[in-house]
Amino acid sequence: MGQTDAVDVTRADIEAAREVLGDVARRTPVEGSRPLSELVGGPVALKCENLQRAGSFKIRGAYVRIARLSDEERSHGVVAASAGNHAQGVALAAKLLGTSSTVFMPEGAPIPKVQATKAYGAEVRFAGSTVDDALVAAKNYSAETGAVVIHPFDHPDIVAGQGTVGLEILEQCPEVKTVVAAVGGGGLISGIAAAIKSVRPDVVVVGVQAAGAAAYPVSLAAGSPQKLPSMATIADGIAVGCPGELTFRMVRRYVDDIVTVSEEALSQALLLCLERAKLVVEPAGAAAVAALMDAPQQFEPPIVAVLSGGNIDPVLLLRLLRHGMGAAGRYLSFRLRIPDRPGELAKLLGELAASGANVLDVEHVRTGAKLHLDEVEVALQLETRGPEHCKTVLDRLRGAGYPLMFH
Secondary structure, eight states: OOTGGGGSOOHHHHHHHHHHHTTSSOOOOEEEOHHHHHHHTSOEEEEEGGGSGGGBTHHHHHHHHHHTSOHHHHHTOEEEEOSSHHHHHHHHHHHHTTOOEEEEEOTTOOHHHHHHHHHTTOEEEEOSSSHHHHHHHHHHHHHHHOOEEOOSSOSHHHHHHHHHHHHHHHHHOTTOOEEEEEOSSSHHHHHHHHHHHTTOTTSEEEEEEEGGGOHHHHHHHHTSOOOOSOOOOSOGGGOOSSOOHHHHHHHHHHOOEEEEEOHHHHHHHHHHHHHHSOOOOOTGGGHHHHHHHHOGGGSOSSEEEEEOBOOOOHHHHHHHHHHHHHHTTOEEEEEEEEESSTTHHHHHHHHHHHHTOEEEEEEEEOOOTTOOTTEEEEEEEEEOSSHHHHHHHHHHHHHTTOOEEOO
16 A cells, blocks of 8 residues: 555445444434436436434444543533535534534525534534535634544544445345445545445446535546635535545545436425435435436446435425426426406306316406406416326316416
8 A cells, every 4th residue: 555545434344433433323224215216227226325313324433532531631522514404413423422512504504404413412603605604614613623624534433434335235235236326525435435435346336426515526626625716505414615625535546426406306306205215315325316316327327326415404395395396397387368257267266176276376457568457367376287288288278278477
């Protein structure tokens, strides 16, 4: 092994991390997914880290890191920066190990994640608008108080802890040929790849980033970690502006490919997990599924897709479900004009009822610059069974003589 290899996390390190973890982290289930298996033409299984303690894989790395601190280090407490999942992992691990924790979160962090972090006993403070801003604040706090910074991804103990997911994947799905997982800072994918590649170099490991927060493709192209000028994604769990030194090096060495997915793909993947697998995941947790749905032929089965987290704000879930249903052709919005006579609206709604569409919202507008004196405009939002049903509904209305206008 060369000089540079010595500091990479090895499978032996990950095995040792599993000993430290003991039964603190759950051995999460692997569930087969029929819709994804049909899509890719071979077996697809979901590694359900959304069912992990504290709702994501983060407890694994956080516990290993804090457990390995000396009594002296632990006496000063620990500090972390996170949009939510690492925060909860650190707060729970600190509580289990009897030390105090302070967590810096970006302004606007999801309320359930803030509340859960406080519930595990951490003191929550807010700093900046990104995890990177919060990390600066955490480092400053550490310098003032002596609290140990528990980095979200760029530390050997964190990577080794997250790598225990990879050990479980090989044990639960020994025939696996492709593993797909979300990538933010790279701690999870680094650990999984290191755990798997040492014994199964033939397994292809693919990382997935949100297109609006994809620091790895530009960093890999440049040959060193590059900081993104800005980020915009619903997947707050993987919105990391710059890879770490350790994780970048390990991703470059072990990970076969990094792909990106759109916001649209993330919301549709989340909807599929909820509707077909009965699994609640957050947008970052659905990234691997989004990649499979985007390009099913690119991945060789048997495939394991890691659902990395399930801590989703119910308000965001509501918005995403609406968006996902719209993207899947399950919502239909349009306007039309009808004569301003008694019974005309009832007649229109009768046509819609006969078509099998469910009216979610109806707006009846009587005044408008373009409206004639004897007509009204009706804006409708319908729930349908999918794109084919949408076409049937529209064809029926056109056949009945209604002139349609779309938003």
